[in-house]
Amino acid sequence: MSIAVLGGGAFGTALAVALGRKRAVTLWARDVTGLHDTRQSPRLPGVTLPDAVTVTGDLNEAASRDTLLLSVPMQQLSTLLDRIATPLDGHALVACCKGIDLAEGVGPSALIARHQPGAVPAVLTGPSFAGDIARGLPTALTLACGDEPRGRALQEQLSTPVLRLYRSDDMIGAELGGALKNVIAIACGACIGAGLGDSARAALMTRGFAEMMRLSARLGARPETLTGLSGLGDLTLTCTSDGSRNYRFGLALGRGEDFDPSVTVEGAATARAAARLSTELDLPLPVCSVVADLSQGRLTVRQAMDTLLSRPLKDE
Numbered sequence: 578m579s580i581a582v583l584g585g586g587a588f589g590t591a592l593a594v595a596l597g598r599k600r601a602v603t604l605w606a607r608d609v610t611g612l613h614d615t616r617q618s619p620r621l622p623g624v625t626l627p628d629a630v631t632v633t634g635d636l637n638e639a640a641s642r643d644t645l646l647l648s649v650p651m652q653q654l655s656t657l658l659d660r661i662a663t664p665l666d667g668h669a670l671v672a673c674c675k676g677i678d679l680a681e682g683v684g685p686s687a688l689i690a691r692h693q694p695g696a697v698p699a700v701l702t703g704p705s706f707a708g709d710i711a712r713g714l715p716t717a718l719t720l721a722c723g724d725e726p727r728g729r730a731l732q733e734q735l736s737t738p739v740l741r742l743y744r745s746d747d748m749i750g751a752e753l754g755g756a757l758k759n760v761i762a763i764a765c766g767a768c769i770g771a772g773l774g775d776s777a778r779a780a781l782m783t784r785g786f787a788e789m790m791r792l793s794a795r796l797g798a799r800p801e802t803l804t805g806l807s808g809l810g811d812l813t814l815t816c817t818s819d820g821s822r823n824y825r826f827g828l829a830l831g832r833g834e835d836f837d838p839s840v841t842v843e844g845a846a847t848a849r850a851a852a853r854l855s856t857e858l859d860l861p862l863p864v865c866s867v868v869a870d871l872s873q874g875r876l877t878v879r880q881a882m883d884t885l886l887s888r889p890l891k892d893e
């Protein structure tokens with residue numbers, strides 16, 4: 578079973594490095610100039626691709642592999658899938674991106690099913706910084722696939738001695754955990770950046786997690802998926818480490834500083850998608866909604882905090 582990683586940013590490169598330590602891997606990137614010359618991605622400086630990784634700029638050639646790891650930002654997934662000219666019937670398409678598509682209001686597994694109805698969609702997600710994976714540090718992730726035999730095969734194929742995959746058949750829960758934790762991480766970064774304290778951050782993480790559970794349950798996920806690596810696990814990492822870009826974006830908002838717009842911050846678009854779902858489903862998601870406004874400059878951190886604190890008192 579052959580493997581290609583589609584996307585030469587930090588995460589795609591890290592996955593290619595980790596898998597390239599045990600087997601042949603193809604890495605496709607939109608711009609391969611640097612990757613060909615230096616065997617390094619500008620998004621993951623200092624990490625060199627092993628010899629077992631073949632770099633290509635030919636998307637349809639890379640897409641002929643049996644397993645495709647889709648590692649572009651979520652809002653670019655549809656564009657990437659559009660560019661693949663051939664039907665990928667029977668291929669496993671593993672979403673490694675975290676978010677909700679703003680245009681369609683759905684996660685990556687539904688986008689894959691719409692673009693490639695004959696493929697087997699799967700989701701790889703959980704607490705993992707690209708740099709940690711590339712350095713070979715121990716990491717545990719969730720591999721979710723609705724087709725049990727294919728899920729087992731993917732678990733075997735994509736695990737390494739230090740990258741431990743737990744299997745699930747709940748793709749909706751796995752992808753919503755990874756998507757929504759980024760939104761809560763922006764809120765936590767803003768809280769710390771504005772000097773509101775660790776107690777407030779703990780409250781945001783807990784109430785944010787309640788929103789993750791509420792929206793996921795409404796969209797058909799199982800609660801135990803959200804309490805696993807893809808939900809609580811990744812929430813913990815991303816809300817407490819300035820290794821996270823979402824958290825750092827929040828820190829900058831809280832401090833009133835500029836943030837480099839070229840950095841991938843998945844939680845900003847996902848907050849907007851979640852706020853829309855909140856309205857459509859008549860489901861309160863107050864933290865997601867203030868993050869949507871905050872990240873579009875419609876609220877200050879002080880106003881966001883006042884909005885959350887002035888809500889009517891209620892049962893936990």
Ligand SMILES: NC(=O)C1=CN([C@@H]2O[C@H](COP(=O)(O)OP(=O)(O)OC[C@H]3O[C@@H](n4cnc5c(N)ncnc54)[C@H](O)[C@@H]3O)[C@@H](O)[C@H]2O)C=CC1
Nearest residue numbers: 585586587588607620648649650651653674675706707841
């Ligand atoms: N960096 C990390 O630690 C982790 C990232 N992820 C997820 O992986 C996904 C990708 O993130 P990163 O690799 O970190 O982002 P990145 O910003 O490092 O790289 C994104 C890459 O995608 C490429 N790209 C953008 N639009 C494209 C398109 N239409 N077609 C082809 N390539 C395109 C860019 O050229 C860039 O190389 C995100 O959803 C992120 O949440 C998941 C786990 C860890």
Ligand SMILES: O=C(CO)COP(=O)(O)O
Nearest residue numbers: 703704705706821822823
């Ligand atoms: O998803 C991640 C860790 O699991 C990476 O987080 P950031 O996208 O916030 O850097």
